[in-house]
Amino acid sequence: MDIKQALWNRFEKYVQINTQANSASTSLPSSEGQVLLAQILQKEVQELGIPNSILDQGYLYFEIPSTTKNNVPALGFLAHLDTSEDASGEKVKPKRHNHYAGGDIVISKEVILSPVHFPELIDYQGQDLVTANGDTLLGADNKAGIAIIMTLVELLQKNNWEHGPIKIAFTPDEEIGRGMDHFDVKKFGAEVAYTIDGDLVGFIENETFNADEVVIEIEGKSVHPGSAKNKMVNAGRVAADIISSWPETMMPESTEGHEGFIGFMNINGGIEKASIRGIVRDHDLLKLKTMEELMNSIIEEKKKKYPLAKINLIFKEQYRNMKEVIDQHPETMKKLIQAMESIGITPKIKPVRGGTDGSRLSFMGVPTPNIFVGGSNFHGRYEWVSLDGMQKSFETLVVLTKEWAKMPK
Numbered sequence: 001m002d003i004k005q006a007l008w009n010r011f012e013k014y015v016q017i018n019t020q021a022n023s024a025s026t027s028l029p030s031s032e033g034q035v036l037l038a039q040i041l042q043k044e045v046q047e048l049g050i051p052n053s054i055l056d057q058g059y060l061y062f063e064i065p066s067t068t069k070n071n072v073p074a075l076g077f078l079a080h081l082d083t084s085e086d087a088s089g090e091k092v093k094p095k096r097h098n099h100y101a102g103g104d105i106v107i108s109k110e111v112i113l114s115p116v117h118f119p120e121l122i123d124y125q126g127q128d129l130v131t132a133n134g135d136t137l138l139g140a141d142n143k144a145g146i147a148i149i150m151t152l153v154e155l156l157q158k159n160n161w162e163h164g165p166i167k168i169a170f171t172p173d174e175e176i177g178r179g180m181d182h183f184d185v186k187k188f189g190a191e192v193a194y195t196i197d198g199d200l201v202g203f204i205e206n207e208t209f210n211a212d213e214v215v216i217e218i219e220g221k222s223v224h225p226g227s228a229k230n231k232m233v234n235a236g237r238v239a240a241d242i243i244s245s246w247p248e249t250m251m252p253e254s255t256e257g258h259e260g261f262i263g264f265m266n267i268n269g270g271i272e273k274a275s276i277r278g279i280v281r282d283h284d285l286l287k288l289k290t291m292e293e294l295m296n297s298i299i300e301e302k303k304k305k306y307p308l309a310k311i312n313l314i315f316k317e318q319y320r321n322m323k324e325v326i327d328q329h330p331e332t333m334k335k336l337i338q339a340m341e342s343i344g345i346t347p348k349i350k351p352v353r354g355g356t357d358g359s360r361l362s363f364m365g366v367p368t369p370n371i372f373v374g375g376s377n378f379h380g381r382y383e384w385v386s387l388d389g390m391q392k393s394f395e396t397l398v399v400l401t402k403e404w405a406k407m408p409k
């Protein structure tokens with residue numbers, strides 16, 4: 001089986017189906033195209049001789065039975081069906097750039113993919129890259145992951161090497177944060193899993209933010225401006241004062257890596273009422289709580305400064321760092337790192353500055369790090385993926401199926 005060709009054949013087919021998520025929709029999944037892709041995948045799964053797949057609310061689950069006598073953990077792989085709302089996913093035309101020579105890649109007249117702006121491209125010289133045609137995103141996020149998993153499924157069906165139960169799930173609406181809302185952990189049935197939803201070759205992610213929402217509500221006092229002295233409180237101005245009191249070094253626009261922040265995402269108000277909605281993010285839960293204490297002390301100070309105003313501050317938990325769960329199952333990362341090294345890739349562990357489906361799944365009891373697909377610039381017209389990189393991801397999964405079969409429960 002020519003793996004690179006098999007990956008391309010599937011990938012080319014999947015990206016042409018528009019599966020853009022739609023956050024304005026309340027249906028499940030949020031767009032029709034996701035159901036269509038799930039149905040196409042279910043048909044392929046049936047044609048590969050796997051009878052008992054389940055398609056439920058846009059989630060496709062299926063299993064490849066164990067071929068080992070040993071009682072080993074059920075190993076899961078996941079990818080998501082939808083694409084981002086940030087760029088069009090309609091009529092995607094994948095363009096193949098074989099044996100990338102190292103210079104600019106002309107995606108279209110206006111869209112030039114240049115190593116000057118994207119120096120990571122230099123590592124991909126000589127490889128076969130794929131982009132869209134300049135009008136749309138490509139959708140390698142996450143159809144590269146789907147193509148990698150489906151190619152693995154095909155190979156598992158054709159070759160009977162020793163592996164434990166392999167559980168696959170394709171999920172909808174990851175890009176709009178609903179990917180795990182209706183996920184059925186029992187139907188999935190994995191005890192340990194990996195999302196195939198990362199970017200450049202070698203990168204793995206086992207860490208997400210801890211995330212809270214912050215809501216500050218301010219009640220002012222409206223008095224005729226002509227006679228407002230010592231009587232009026234302008235809620236909007238109090239809101240502005242609160243925001244400008246927050247340290248500039250702890251905002252999204254000034255932080256990276258492991259640095260946390262409070263981001264003020266929505267600021268609304270007038271004299272009578274104002275509200276601030278924001279997000280609190282840090283990989284370290286203690287540091288997250290310390291930031292919240294700092295915000296609390298700023299609010300207390302403003303209450304003294306504006307005694308006629310009412311100020312209310314609340315924090316709501318959104319999600320937690322999956323590293324907490326993954327660290328309790330050290331084999332999950334150990335086997336992944338070994339698998340990558342065994343095929344000549346140096347693993348690079350990086351923290352996600354966000355959440356993943358894996359973080360919610362980890363807290364549902366299935367430790368789930370994230371593996372690269374071999375591409376970059378997701379969610380936009382500069383998106384690209386390397387077919388050679390996809391093959392490296394695929395090879396990592398092959399080794400993982402073998403390694404987990406050696407570990408009796």
Ligand SMILES: [Zn+2]
Binds near residue numbers: 080141142174197
């Ligand atoms: Zn993704």
